[in-house]
Amino acid sequence: MPWVTRGLRNGVLTSRYPARPDGYGENWRGGVAVKPSPTRGPDADLPDICPTGAIAGAPHGGPAVDRGKCILCGRCVKERPDLFDFDRSFEVASIARPALVVPPTEETSASLAALREDLARRVRALRRSVHLRHVDAGSDGSEEWEIAALLGPVYDIHRLGIFFTASPRHADLLLVTGAGSAGMAGPLRSTYEAMPDPRIVMAVGTDAISGGIVSPSYATAGGVGGTVPVDVWVPGSPPSPFSVLHGILMAIGRLPMQAASP
Numbered sequence: 001m002p003w004v005t006r007g008l009r010n011g012v013l014t015s016r017y018p019a020r021p022d023g024y025g026e027n028w029r030g031g032v033a034v035k036p037s038p039t040r041g042p043d044a045d046l047p048d049i050c051p052t053g054a055i056a057g058a059p060h061g062g063p064a065v066d067r068g069k070c071i072l073c074g075r076c077v078k079e080r081p082d083l084f085d086f087d088r089s090f091e092v093a094s095i096a097r098p099a100l101v102v103p104p105t106e107e108t109s110a111s112l113a114a115l116r117e118d119l120a121r122r123v124r125a126l127r128r129s130v131h132l133r134h135v136d137a138g139s140d141g142s143e144e145w146e147i148a149a150l151l152g153p154v155y156d157i158h159r160l161g162i163f164f165t166a167s168p169r170h171a172d173l174l175l176v177t178g179a180g181s182a183g184m185a186g187p188l189r190s191t192y193e194a195m196p197d198p199r200i201v202m203a204v205g206t207d208a209i210s211g212g213i214v215s216p217s218y219a220t221a222g223g224v225g226g227t228v229p230v231d232v233w234v235p236g237s238p239p240s241p242f243s244v245l246h247g248i249l250m251a252i253g254r255l256p257m258q259a260a261s262p
């Protein structure tokens with residue numbers, strides 16, 4: 001009986017996302033945004049602010065931030081608040097690696113349409129339960145904490161028919177974290193090859209996308225994209241559980257496949 005009364009007193013803690021928006025998700029830094037600013041102009045020192053080389057010049061003359069390289073350290077926001085701010089939206093995953101650059105750069109609509117169609121064709125079979133296999137390819141452990149939170153009472157991904165499996169033979173979606181350490185290249189490739197078709201790959205976190213702050217290095221491949229074919233990119237260091245969940249739902253076709261960062 002005590003657990004019944006406690007449940008009635010505390011109410012339901014589990015998020016309704018994606019059926020309903022969840023304001024809790026806005027508590028994290030989703031990514032760095034570039035402000036539209038009249039003071040914007042050529043600034044040769046700007047890229048030096050960033051420890052990972054995520055800031056570069058945009059074609060229109062202002063700065064651009066590659067969220068696939070950004071570790072969310074906040075240095076640019078602190079030193080140039082006139083140009084940068086944190087974006088609180090957690091829906092930052094993308095099906096196109098170039099679309100992680102903000103402001104968005106020009107891309108051919110034909111190639112984006114082809115990416116969408118290819119992924120949609122492969123996930124058509126995943127209408128019911130989906131099984132995930134996670135591989136740590138040289139992570140610092142932070143992404144693993146966020147992924148593990150998906151199994152707790154707040155996110156409870158089982159309510160969405162999403163489960164983790166220990167075997168790649170039973171997996172539909174491969175979650176990869178880490179900078180792509182040389183020692184994990186073989187096991188990662190073997191895991192991918194052991195999965196049945198259709199198989200989807202998601203790079204979780206800045207390290208998995210670009211190698212983060214530990215790349216380039218003799219020990220890492222600068223991300224996992226050169227080892228396995230990535231379908232969905234989830235930036236963040238680490239991405240919040242909501243960002244990971246958004247990426248998963250996008251990868252399996254339950255949320256719109258966005259090509260560009262918000």
Ligand code: SF4
Pocket residue numbers: 032049050051052053054055065069070071072073074075076077
């Ligand atoms: S918040 Fe990101 S873009 Fe800004 S300085 Fe840090 S790593 Fe670079």
